[in-house]
Amino acid sequence: MKKFFLTALVALFAVTAVSAQNKGDWGxxxxxxxxxxxxxxxxxFGIGASGRYTFLDNWRVEPSLMAICKKYCSVDISADVQYLFNIAPDWHIYPQAGLSANDIGGWSCGINLGGGADFSITRNWDVSAGFKWMIQTAEYHKNPILINIGATYKF
Incomplete structure (x- = not known):
């Protein structure tokens, strides 16, 4: 479990570490x-980090890693694709779909469906709020709904 968690963490930060080359494309x-x-x-409760990469004008991918704080520490690994609708110059809403794997009640994988909103507070910082329904393969627990908030530094 520790090796898997460390590998996933290194992969997330390796992807985001090369992000400083294209301003506005990475976060x-x-x-x-x-x-x-x-x-x-x-x-x-969960706490973690996410990376964002805009690969077309309104399309971006968001991999994330969350440590789930329950009786024993768990992990949630997700990768979502989002389509941005520009509501105002500093405000975007988006639907999202993706894949996830977690060990909330035993390892399972599944599909994520949801949406969210971003608001630019400075040139390089966004705050965001969102939700997603995680349709999982585990047979002993329900499909969780994740409600989250976060901040993103844009390169």
Whole structure:
């Protein structure tokens, strides 16, 4: 478990470390979230980081890694694709879809569906809020809904 977690963490930061070359195309930042609908345990808190890469004008990919704080430490690894709708110059909303793997109640993988919003507070910083429904393969726990907030530093 420790080797897998370390490998995933290194991969996330290796991808975001080369990001300083194209201004506006890359971003990285912290994220916190609440996993609801996880079964008898109730809501579960998560803290982590995400990276963003804009590969077309309105399309971007967002890999993320969250440490889930429950009885024993767990991990959630996700990669989502988002389509940005420009509501105003500093405000975007987006639907998202992606893949995830986690060990909330035993290892499972699945599909993410959701949406969110970004707001630019400075030239290089965004704050964001979002949600996603994680349709998982685990048979002993429900499909969690993740509600999160975060910040992103744009390169």
């Amino acid at each position: 990285v930042g912290p994220k916190i979230g609440i996993y609801t609908n996880t079964g008898a345990e109730g809501a579960v």
